[in-house]
Amino acid sequence: MPKDHGIGASIKRREDVRFLTGTGNYTDDINIRGQAHVYFLRSDVAHGRLNKVDTTAASAMPGVIRIFTGADFAGVGGLPCGWQVTDRFGVAMKEPGHPVLAQGKVRHVGDPIAAIVAETLEQARDAAEAIGLDIEELPAVVDMKAAIKDGSALVHDEIGSNLCYDWGFVEDNKAAVDAAIKGAAHVTTLELVNNRLIANPMEPRVAVGDYHRATDESTLYTTSQNPHVIRLLMGAFVLGIPEHKLRVVSPDVGGGFGTKIFHYAEEAFCTFAARKLNRPVKWTSSRSEAFMSDAHGRDHVTKIELALDADHNFVAIRTETYANMGAYLSTFAPSVPTWLHGTLMAGNYKTPHIYVNVKAVFTNTVPVDAYRGAGRPEATYQLERVIDKAARELGVDPIALRRQNFVREFPYQTPVAVVYDTGNYDATMDKLIEMADMAGFPARRAASEAKGRLRGLGVNCYIEACGIAPSNLVGQLGARAGLYESATVRVNATGGIVVMTGSHSHGQGHETAFPQVIAEMLGVDESLVEIVHGDTARGPMGMGTYGSRSLAVGGSAMVRAAEKVLNKAKKIAAHLMEASDQDIEIKDGRFHVAGTDKSVAWGDITLAAYVPHNYPLEDLEPGLEETAFYDPSNFTYPAGAYACEVELDPDTGRVTIERFAAADDFGNIINPMIVSGQVHGGIAQGIGQALLEGAVYDDNGQLLTGSYMDYAMPRATDVPFYSVDHSCVTPCTHNPLGVKGCGEAGAIGSPPAVINAVLDAMNSGGIKIDHIDMPVSPARVWAAIQTAKA
Amino acid sequence: MKVTMTVNGATCSGEVEGRTLLVSFLRDTLHLTGTHVGCDTSQCGACVVHVNGRAVKSCTMLAAEAEGATVATIEGMADADGTLSPLQQAFQDHHGLQCGFCTPGMVMSAAALLAENPKPTEHEVRHYLEGNICRCTGYHNIVKAVLAASGQDLPAVAAE
Incomplete structure (x- = not known):
């Protein structure tokens, strides 16, 4: 029988009640007395020299309080980049400045030029139209390969090139990889695009800056996944405000998917302007602004080669990727195509020789940074696509080819730095075959064919590195931050417990799942x-x-803090019962002296801690509150196998997802209901990438997909019910809960399954094709069919 | 100009400009911030409310157009004592929400569907909710929640 409380129980989410009754507190719901509104005048050209910004007429418009331009930020820091990548030759990446408001040049459509602060948003917007701009338009840099050829226009003149870095990983492996490929029995080569995506959390970004002159304290309310990181980056690097004078609050946040990690200009501006004007300043992004100012994701152009020996063992992988950075380096952008991508190129397979080359390129487009999966979907997609292509070329079963090359001994040292601690890829594949009813596929294909449709089955595996990350390791890799986490467990006098966590919930259900862990450890009810x-x-x-x-x-930090609480509570209990703390055990919510009928309740202990009349004051401090910081010793490695079944109409090119199955190994599970929900959402985003979504720029750097009218978001009719399972468990070996993480898996594992299925469907209908790029829109599929027929 | 309408059973008045959208009136004047704004092209459905019993995207209607109307928002869905409506409860029971931002619009749309079509099929639910975008759930549990709220036998109508 499933558990109804503690670890492993599908407890309904407590946060739902406020969200379902319209009583959540999202940042745009915050209005501070006296607040002014800011509207950002943004560049409508991709690349240009900013000769003049004339605010004279606009400043006299009704309600205008002040108009800021780049000149107001002279002497103020730019937006910092949090990760420095070192290239193949040992040289640091190029790191051009990122001003809060454009200075000298505009570098992408949406680059903020002026900030108009007015009594109302409408007044600010009206005044923006009266600002005189003299922008000398320059040729836009859009295509990555053209961008790094001699003679290209330069996004940043001062760095002399559009190449941010040329990274080789592992550079010392290159010669061995080249030799292995040269001598291989078979080499499969695939060139593909990992399409640019826009994260599109349903809540647009919002920032409200507030300032109290009497105390010199600034507060920023912002839609962030990591308010402490924003406080550090903005306070230390942009505005020069020490942490004790700067508070950052991220209340209910309506989804993030990566794009709300980063420190953005609008946050810095609202904080800065609130101080300058001594009044609150609020910005709420419109969806149109979000499309041209939220960091985008993916956007890789890749060539991958997979070399196999005569027995079909993988012997080498070599990749070359062009990764778009956009116009500026967003907070963690350099790490995504490198350390979050190259390190996963081994996938679930034992390939002895791997070399990954990544050229990161500046273009006149919105900055690109982490989006759900961040680097790992790009690694998984190319690898799982090239394996299917190899299977087709060799005439072997794609699942058998994968199984033959699975890693089966753990820990496994990959040739790309990371060590997989544990896993069982056969188990998830076995589970998948059962869940996807692969035995029934031929009959379903026949039924589709009887209707004049084609049916395809696509399968892939994935592995990801989660639980980011060991600080000493990422420090060596160029991270400018530690990646530990913190928790304070505060037990109150009457027994209630408040856990302050550095993690942030923006849909993941921490408010429900984290208490399950505490309740299990301390033997109390979740409601406490x-x-x-x-x-x-x-x-x-x-x-x-x-x-x-x-x-x-x-969660691990929380466990460590709770362990400290538990140890102290046992000492208090031992004192109250005149026993040894070694003999205290928790049973049915009470602290017992083992082997006796003596026990005290949780509330007896907590009250004693705060009313220490009968208390070992010589040995223990009063109170019951502990803090822990946890820094992991390794990444975690969730892995699994995914299957997609599509139906394809050869007359229209329309692809529909008929079935989708996901077998994941997330290690131990705290709340299975929440985990399933995370996988569902990830799969929908992966299906979105594969079938629908794609940010498109024209040659002039104009964003053609700038609204929901043009950027196809997955809707309820685009997806089926998914079959998900996480019963294959190999617990993580190095964190106290044995957990691995589940938030990104769906988005990582699903795109190759969809495309493998589409190609399977087409080939089953005699359409000989070994590649099609995402998104597989009807137009693209139809054109591919016509080309193949010709 | 002054507008007056009945919102969640109470008579509400306020000064608006001619260009004031109904969603702005609800959020900024009446402080009913449960209704959300997720886009500016009437695509996402986060702002769906009921006007005279019909589901309306409140970003697509002027406050002035709602003069004299009866408006229902997410804040009025639960009982006065806080008990969730069967539809709201189904969303919680089936984990039909994650970040919660699309949820008010999703619930209001689903309520309108069930009022029109008390026993919808899976296909009808998906089709009706096409104007409501959710980025978190992949729609799986939303569709299940709506089917469950309709009182149908979930394993029979929502095979996974």
Whole structure:
């Protein structure tokens, strides 16, 4: 029988009640007395010299309080980049400045030029139209390969090139990889595009800056996945405000998917302007602004070669990727195509020789940074596509080819730096075959064919590195931050518990799942435990939520703090019962002296801690509150196998997803209901990437997909019910909960399954094709069919 | 100009400009911030409310057009004592929400569907909710929640 409380129970989410009754507190719901509104005048050209910004007439418009331009930020820091990549030759990446408001040049459509602060948003917007701009338009840099040829226009003149870095990984492996490929029995080569995506959390970004002159304290309310990180980056590098005078609050946040990790100009501006004007300043992004100012994701152009020996063992992988950075380096952009991508290129397979080359390129487009999966979907997609292509070329079963090359001994040292601690890829594949009813596929294909349709089955595996990340390791790799997490467990006098976590929940259900862990450890009911997050004034320094790290790192910190609480509680209990703390055990919510009928309740202990009349004051401090910081010793490695079944109409090119199955190994599970929900959402985003989504720029750097009219978001009719399973468990070996993380898996594992299925369908209908790029829109599929027929 | 309408059973008045959208009136004047704004092209459905019993994207209607109308928002869905409506409860029971931002619009749309079509099929639910975008759930549990709220036998109508 499933558990109804503690670890492993599908407890309904407590946060739902406020969200279902319209009583959540999202940042745009915050209005501070006296607040002014800011509207950003943004560049409508991709690349240009900013000769003049004339604000004279606009400043006299009704309601205008002040108009800021780049000149107002002279002497103020630019937006910092949090990760420095070193290239193949040992040279640091090119790191051009990123001003809060454009200075000298505009570099992408949407680049903010002026900020108009007015009494109302409408007044600010009206005044923006009266600003005189003299922009000398320059040739736009859009295509990555053209961008790094001699003679290209330069996004940043001062660095002399559009190449941010040329990274080789592992550079010392290159000669061996080249030799292995040269001598291989078979080499399969695939060139593909990992399409540019826009994360599109349903809540647009919002920033409200507030300032109290009497205390010199600034507060920023912002839609962030990591308020402490914003406080550090903005305070230390942009505005020069020390942490004790700067509070960052991220209340209910309506989805993140990576794009709310980063420190953005609008946050810095609202904080800066609130101080300058001594009044609150609010910005709410419109969706149109979000399309041209939220960091985008993916956008890789890749060539991958997979070399196999005569027995079909993988012997080498070599990749060359062009990764778009956009116009400026967003907070973690350099790490995504490198350390979050190259390190996963081994996938689930034992390939002895791997070399990854990545050229990161500046273009006149919106900055590109982490989006759900961040680098790992790009690695998985190319690898799982090239394996299917190899299977087709060799005439072997794609599942058998994968199985033959699975890693089966753990820990496994990959040739790309990371060590997989544990896994069982056969188990998830076995489970998948059962869930996807592969035995029934031929009959379903026949039924589709009887209707004049084609049916395809696509399968792939994936592995990801989560629980980001060991600080000493990422420090060596160029991270400018530590990636630990913190938790404070505060037990109150009457027994209630407040856990302050540095993790941030923006849909993941921490307020429900984290108490399950505490309740299990301390033998109390979940209802006694409250989670506090998202406010730098209320908890210790934390690093936030991304990279499927909340439970693996934040949960581990919470466990460590709770262990300290438990140890102290046992000592208090031992004192109250005149026993040894070694003999105290928890049973049915009470602290017992083992082997006796003596026990005390949780509330007896907590009251004694705060009313220490009968208390070992010589040995123990009063109170019951502990803090822990947890820094993991390794990444975690969730893995699994996914299957997609599509039907394809050869007359129209329309592809529909008929079935989707996902077998994941996430290690131990705290709340299975929440985990399934995370996988569902990830799969929908992966299906979106494969079938629908794609940010498109024209040759002039104009964003053609700038609204929901043009950028196809997955809707309820685009997806089926998914079959998901996470019963294959190999617990993580190095964190106290044995958990691995589940937030990104769906988005990582699903795109190759969809495309493999589409290609399977086409080939089954005699359409000989070995590649099609995402998104596989009807037009693209139809054109491919016509080309193949010709 | 002054507008007056009945919102969640109470008579509400306020000064608006001619260009004021109904969603702005609800959020900024009446402080009913449960209704959300997720886009500016009437695509996402986060702002769906009921006007005279019909689901309306409140970003697509002027406040002035709602003069004299009866408006229902997410804040009025639960009982006065806080008990969730069967539809709201189904969303919680089936984990039909994650970040919660699309949820008010999703619930209001689903309520309108069930009022029109008390026993919808899976296909009808998906089709009706096409104007509501959710980025978190992949729609799986939303569709299940709506089917469950319709009182149908979930394993029979929502095979996974």
